Amino acid sequence: MTSQKEKHFKRKEKVLGQFFTPPKVAKFIVEFAIAHLENRVTNLACDPACGNGVFLKYLKEKGFKIYGFDIDPTVKDRAPKEIKDSIIITDGLLDLPHEGEYDVVVGNPPFSAKYGRITDKKILSKFELGRERKSQAIEILFLEKFFRCAREGGIIGVILPFGIFSNTNLKYVRDFILRNSQILAIVALPRNVFTGTTARTAILFAKKGGPHKGEVLMANVPSIHHLTISKVKVMGKSVKLVDSILYPEFYLQDHLKLENSVQLGELVETRSGQTEYGEKRKFSKSGIPFISAKVVTPLGIDFTKDKKFIQPNSEMDKKSAHAHVGEIVFVRVGVGTIGRTAVITSKEEEGIVDDWSYILTVKSDKVNPYYLAFYLQAPTIKKQILRYARGVGTITIPQRELKKIPVLIPPKDFLKKCEEAYKEMVKLRKEGKIREAKMILNSIEKEIEEMIKSKISNLGFQKD
Secondary structure, three states: HHHHHHHHHHHHHHHHHHOOOOOHHHHHHHHHHHHHOOOOOEEEEEEEOOOOOOOHHHHHOOOOOEEEEEEEHHHHHHHOHHHHHHHEOOOOOOOOOOOOOEEEEEEEOHHHHOOEOOOHHHHHHHOOOOOOOOEEEEEHHHHHHHHHEEEEEEEEEEEEEOHHHHHHHHHHHHHHHHEEEEEEEEEEOOOOOOOOOOOOOEEEEEEEOOOOOOOOEEEEOOHHHHHOOOHHHOOEEEEEEEOOOOOOOOOOOOEEEOOOOEHHHHHEEHHHOOOOOOHHHHEEEEEEEEEHHHEOOEEOHHHHHOEEOOOOHHHOOOOHHEEEEOOEEOOEEEEOOOOOEEEEEOOOHHEEEEEOOEEEEEEOOOOHHHHHHHHOOOOHHHHHHHOOOOOOOOOEEOOOHHHOOOOOOOOOHHHHHHHHHHHHHHHHEEEEEEEHHHHHHHHHHHHHHHHHHHHHHEEEEEEE
């Protein structure tokens, strides 16, 4: 542990600069945590990476028996006199006294962006989020330690890098939080909270004991002067989570409003794909192609992704689920797949659509299916689709919500351009020229994005 210790604490930024927690932030975290603590069962509270003890000070004022842990032996020299004896010099990632007993666990652990990653195999092996990994971000291990320290029903309040709440590759960390707690609130902090850095951070408040159910208070505070329970509740919004999406902006930014747009439901008829499960789910060696979500790609229908057939007139042959030339298949389910859209461009691409997708039939001459396929996959619109989505485990967008998506009506010549581009893109993909096909996709979507940005109203977004 000596090398790890030297690596993290030769410099004292945690106390003297970058990771110094402003008293107002620490006070808010302690007060919010206590306000959501139903009962003081043990009257124990701790900070597993206490630094100069700013959290401990407020916990002591609230009458808790406090414990602070820190690997840096000099922190006691800077801690207030009244809490010095409550600080234990030890690595907070090792076994700590009273683990699993604390009513409240709060703090601001070190971040790997400053102090590096943990590579010690003995330490990694002690953590669910560290096992079988060559290294792990120190804040992720501390997050798990905060959970371990809290008793069932205890309250956790921890400052974390914003990436934990938003980065795609950290979904497994968010899933850990969702499995093990009831998330009470996520409060995004302004960039200038910590001296010498503009790194984004947010506070996670959670009650130990999962899996998560219910609503979460999401808030984004413009300055630390807004950090009071009453102000955060007024500024924030209680929301139902969409899958493991935990960053406040996703929920606080309301639905897109575009000037001179119409709702998708005015332009298309929608119906759901259908299929069977269990004993009735049978495929054949030939017959009608089966269009699963896997074959619906941004570059068109691609049966090489999942080649299955359905026997005509069998129980799997759902007549209303047949997709024909000129119709759009829209994947309605799943993070990473929801919103994928493809046009049936030829008889060879026709098939029976499964229940993971909707079939859209254009009913207006103001648009064509090729334009809509590009439009629905434009980045700004994909974000709106996710905002309309529902669910925690497997997210989905109901037809009634999909129909609310605002659609810009383009000039007729752009509709023609989209049709030609889409068909050329599909042709190139079938020839194996994926790079060239993606270039067409990106080019058209860039034009659509510019068109969207030029039509965002002054309000930009609207309330439901």
